[in-house]
Amino acid sequence: MENKMKKVAEKVKHITAEAIQEVYLRKKPKSLGIADLGCSSGPNTLTNIKQVVDAVEKACRSISESAPELRVCLNDLPTNDFNTIFQALPDFYRDLKKGGTNQPTLYVAAYPGTFYGRLFPDDCLHFVYSSNSLHWLSTVPPGIYNEEGSSMNKKSIYISERSPPEVRKAYMKQFEEDFSLFLKSRSEELIDGGRMVLILLGRIASDHAHCANSLFWELLYQSLACLVVKGDIEEEKLESYDVHFYAPSKEELEEEVRKEGSFKMDMVEMVEMDKDVSGDGGGYGVAVAKAVRSIQESMLVHHFGEALNLDELFHHYATLVDQQVGKRDDVKSVTAVLVLTKL
Numbered sequence: 001m002e003n004k005m006k007k008v009a010e011k012v013k014h015i016t017a018e019a020i021q022e023v024y025l026r027k028k029p030k031s032l033g034i035a036d037l038g039c040s041s042g043p044n045t046l047t048n049i050k051q052v053v054d055a056v057e058k059a060c061r062s063i064s065e066s067a068p069e070l071r072v073c074l075n076d077l078p079t080n081d082f083n084t085i086f087q088a089l090p091d092f093y094r095d096l097k098k099g100g101t102n103q104p105t106l107y108v109a110a111y112p113g114t115f116y117g118r119l120f121p122d123d124c125l126h127f128v129y130s131s132n133s134l135h136w137l138s139t140v141p142p143g144i145y146n147e148e149g150s151s152m153n154k155k156s157i158y159i160s161e162r163s164p165p166e167v168r169k170a171y172m173k174q175f176e177e178d179f180s181l182f183l184k185s186r187s188e189e190l191i192d193g194g195r196m197v198l199i200l201l202g203r204i205a206s207d208h209a210h211c212a213n214s215l216f217w218e219l220l221y222q223s224l225a226c227l228v229v230k231g232d233i234e235e236e237k238l239e240s241y242d243v244h245f246y247a248p249s250k251e252e253l254e255e256e257v258r259k260e261g262s263f264k265m266d267m268v269e270m271v272e273m274d275k276d277v278s279g280d281g282g283g284y285g286v287a288v289a290k291a292v293r294s295i296q297e298s299m300l301v302h303h304f305g306e307a308l309n310l311d312e313l314f315h316h317y318a319t320l321v322d323q324q325v326g327k328r329d330d331v332k333s334v335t336a337v338l339v340l341t342k343l
Helices: 002-027 043-062 082-097 165-189 212-230 235-239 250-260 284-304 310-324
Strands: 031-037 069-075 106-110 125-131 190-202 263-273 333-342
Touching: 002 031, 002 043, 002 125, 002 190, 002 263, 002 333, 031 043, 043 069, 043 082, 043 106, 043 125, 082 106, 125 165, 165 190, 165 250, 165 333, 190 263, 212 235, 212 284, 212 310, 212 333, 250 263, 250 333, 284 310
Parallel strands: 031 069, 031 125, 069 106, 125 190
Antiparallel strands: 190 333, 263 333
């Protein structure tokens, strides 16, 4: 997951740098408020901060101004390992000081909680960044359950060719509600003219069932179904498991920004990523399995119980990915990149 996220970030880091530089040069604040939403706790968290610092320092140099102080607000769910980030900060600060005398003064703080709602005071932020988080919905769409409380999404854990129209509608409705609430919350926290760079998984295909994300979830369902056949998990448990994920299209993103009304869309681009995501010689299937496991592990254990053999599950999943996807050139992950300015 870290390798894939890093490659996406590398592809769009110039967009992020330009967005924050434009805010600084237009406002020239003495204190610049920045939030990283869904920051996680891996090395990319500090890499993102370093890129922001470098971008601001470069903008200051261009107009011969002293650097402002930077208030960096790190956000993720309360279960995130913020301590890992904080323990790395002394070395990080020390490395920053080696960059010269005009380095911005940096204040880093954690704000645990869901970004589907308010996190910060009014008008305190100039720039918001979020990478690989907004495709996770706040909940599994309640609309996929019938009156008896059973999932209508049989033989699937996401939108597939077998999913009835009600399931597709429920997922889209949940995305619309969540993304609208995200935009509304950020509009209250950002100053006028503040900007956001949002990076999330998306789709180019009009039909979810024919995009890469759907195929990856289908293969996870098949892997779980193998454990049902072996008697390791109950079929009823599998048929009640659905993921809280949604990959929007470019048109859906544009429509939600337009309807919510607080932001001008400066850019929306759908970036196709190649399949070289492993970086460790483990192969494509292993890389995808690691990425999916890093997000799904806690949810799978919570739903199926501690007895679930995750190693066996994801070994089988990696094999299926290589068999079904590894040799195909038509299956590519799509990342949506948005740049928004508060009106």
